[in-house]
Amino acid sequence: MNFDLSAQIPLLERTPAMLRAMLDGLPSEWTDATEGPETWSPYVIVGHLVHCERVNWVPRARMILEHGPARPFAPFDREPPPREGARQTLGDLLDEFAGVRAENLATLASWRLDERQLALEGLHTEFGRVTLSQLLATWVAHDLAHVAQVARVMAKQYREAVGPWRAFLPILDR
Amino acid sequence: MNFDLSAQIPLLERTPAMLRAMLDGLPSEWTDATEGPETWSPYVIVGHLVHCERVNWVPRARMILEHGPARPFAPFDREPPPREGARQTLGDLLDEFAGVRAENLATLASWRLDERQLALEGLHTEFGRVTLSQLLATWVAHDLAHVAQVARVMAKQYREAVGPWRAFLPILDR
Numbered sequence: 001m002n003f004d005l006s007a008q009i010p011l012l013e014r015t016p017a018m019l020r021a022m023l024d025g026l027p028s029e030w031t032d033a034t035e036g037p038e039t040w041s042p043y044v045i046v047g048h049l050v051h052c053e054r055v056n057w058v059p060r061a062r063m064i065l066e067h068g069p070a071r072p073f074a075p076f077d078r079e080p081p082p083r084e085g086a087r088q089t090l091g092d093l094l095d096e097f098a099g100v101r102a103e104n105l106a107t108l109a110s111w112r113l114d115e116r117q118l119a120l121e122g123l124h125t126e127f128g129r130v131t132l133s134q135l136l137a138t139w140v141a142h143d144l145a146h147v148a149q150v151a152r153v154m155a156k157q158y159r160e161a162v163g164p165w166r167a168f169l170p171i172l173d174r
Numbered sequence: 175m176n177f178d179l180s181a182q183i184p185l186l187e188r189t190p191a192m193l194r195a196m197l198d199g200l201p202s203e204w205t206d207a208t209e210g211p212e213t214w215s216p217y218v219i220v221g222h223l224v225h226c227e228r229v230n231w232v233p234r235a236r237m238i239l240e241h242g243p244a245r246p247f248a249p250f251d252r253e254p255p256p257r258e259g260a261r262q263t264l265g266d267l268l269d270e271f272a273g274v275r276a277e278n279l280a281t282l283a284s285w286r287l288d289e290r291q292l293a294l295e296g297l298h299t300e301f302g303r304v305t306l307s308q309l310l311a312t313w314v315a316h317d318l319a320h321v322a323q324v325a326r327v328m329a330k331q332y333r334e335a336v337g338p339w340r341a342f343l344p345i346l347d348r
Contacts, residue, residue, distance in 0.1 A: 010200055011328070021195040022321070026184055127338035134337035141336050144329035145345040147196070148322040154185070155318035162315050163308035164301035171319040174348075 005113060008140050012105060015143040016098035019046060022150055024094055031090050033157050042150045046093045049146060053100040057139045058107050064122035064132045065111065072123040108136075179287060179307075182314050186279060189317040190272035193220060196324055198268055205264050207331050216324045220267045223320060226250075227274040231313045232281055238296035238306045239285065246297040282310075 023031055023042050031042045040048065060073050088096070111117070118133040152171050159172040166172050197205055197216050205216045214222070234247050262270070285291070292307040326345050333346040340346050 007201060007203060011204065014195055014200075017195040018192065021188055021191040026188075027181060029181060030185065124338070127341075130337055130339070134335065134339065137332040137335035137337075138339040138343070141329045141332045141339070141343050141346060144325040145343055148325035148329070148345055151318040151322035151325065155315045155322070158311040158315045161308065161311035163304055163311075164298070165304070165308065165312040165315070167301075169312070169315050169319055171322055172315060 005118070005136065008136060009105065009108075011140050012101065012143065015049075015147065016094065016101050018147055019049075019097065019150065020094050022147070024091055030154050030157070033153055035153055035156055040149070040153070042153060043090050043093070045146050045150055045153075046090065046097060049143070050093060050097045050100060052142070053097065053104055057135065058104045060122060060135055061108070061111075061132060064120050064135065065117065067122075069121045069123040069129055072125050075125060179292070179310065182310060183279065183282075185314050186275070186317065189223075189321065190268065190275050192321055193223075193271065193324065194268050196321070196328075198265055204328050204331070207327055209327055209330055214323070214327070216327060217264050217267070219320050219324055219327075220264065220271060223317070224267060224271045224274060226316070227271065227278055231309065232278045234296060234309055235282070235285075235306060238294050238309065239291065241296075243295045243297040243303055246299050249299055 023046070034041045055074070056076055063071060063073055113132070118131065118136070120132050121129045122132070122135070124130045152174060155169070155171050159166060162169060162172070197220070208215045208218075229248070230250055237245060237247055287306070292305065292310070294306050295303045296306070296309070298304045326348060329343070329345050333340060336343060336346070
């Protein structure tokens with residue numbers, strides 16, 4: 001599928017609702033579960049997505065539109081920053097994600113991007129030149145990768161419990 | 175995580191809403207997309223889940239409760255049966271899935287399963303003896319495996335469009 005902004009928007013719009021449907025109100029034995037040491041729980045994944053909304057997609061798109069490849073993107077720390085004080089509830093994080101995503105999509109819409117702009121380039125510190133359309137396609141694919149990860153993390157909690165069906169469920173050993 | 179019926183129910187209850195949040199109203203370029211020949215689209219995956227609700231989980235659980243390992247499970251054809259006449263819309267399939275899932279969870283609740291019953295065995299034609307709790311854990315893991323698959327199938331549509339970010343998104347080449 002070629003990148004098409006009008007096909008992308010409906011997916012970006014629904015990611016907060018996907019995650020809410022998957023996670024909101026679930027017992028913490030699911031939402032804090034991980035795939036092992038140094039791996040992320042659904043809670044941490046949602047925090048990472050909030051962080052990306054704030055520092056990654058739209059700020060980088062703006063950098064491309066305003067400066068092109070003249071200024072490299074700010075390095076991106078994939079770890080969510082530690083949050084001060086009381087830990088936010090997952091419900092709060094899901095609300096925050098929905099809010100910042102809506103703001104970012106409103107910003108994107110306000111740009112009324114055309115083909116020429118989508119082909120503009122920015123400078124990634126590892127990859128070199130990348131286009132705005134590649135950045136925006138990555139926004140979608142990154143959402144879906146983390147939705148799949150949330151499902152996988154939860155599925156793996158039953159790796160043993162499924163008994164011999166494990167052989168039919170490759171996700172449990174991925 | 176050990177299998178615990180009370181932890182399982184909230185996940186099984188929300189799978190129809192997860193899939194609705196992911197798919198309902200999306201353009202068919204997403205919902206009919208596949209990972210290549212002989213692979214499933216999100217539309218086909220939802221049809222498979224409906225089929226499993228009708229012929230797999232609850233019928234097999236009933237077989238265990240009524241006959242134990244004395245009668246093997248009916249063989250399960252993982253392909254959804256061809257549907258007669260006009261193809262159902264994805265919205266119709268999602269409604270059908272929500273309906274049969276709710277019926278099946280009502281049946282499950284009506285059994286008021288205790289630890290003794292969860293340990294009862296049935297006969298799988300390939301695996302041999304399996305327990306009711308293994309079957310029910312597989313119901314959950316199978317849901318989540320297909321939710322992850324739906325996200326992966328859609329993400330892969332942007333395998334080329336993301337450009338060099340493909341290296342950071344292993345889901346695109348899985």
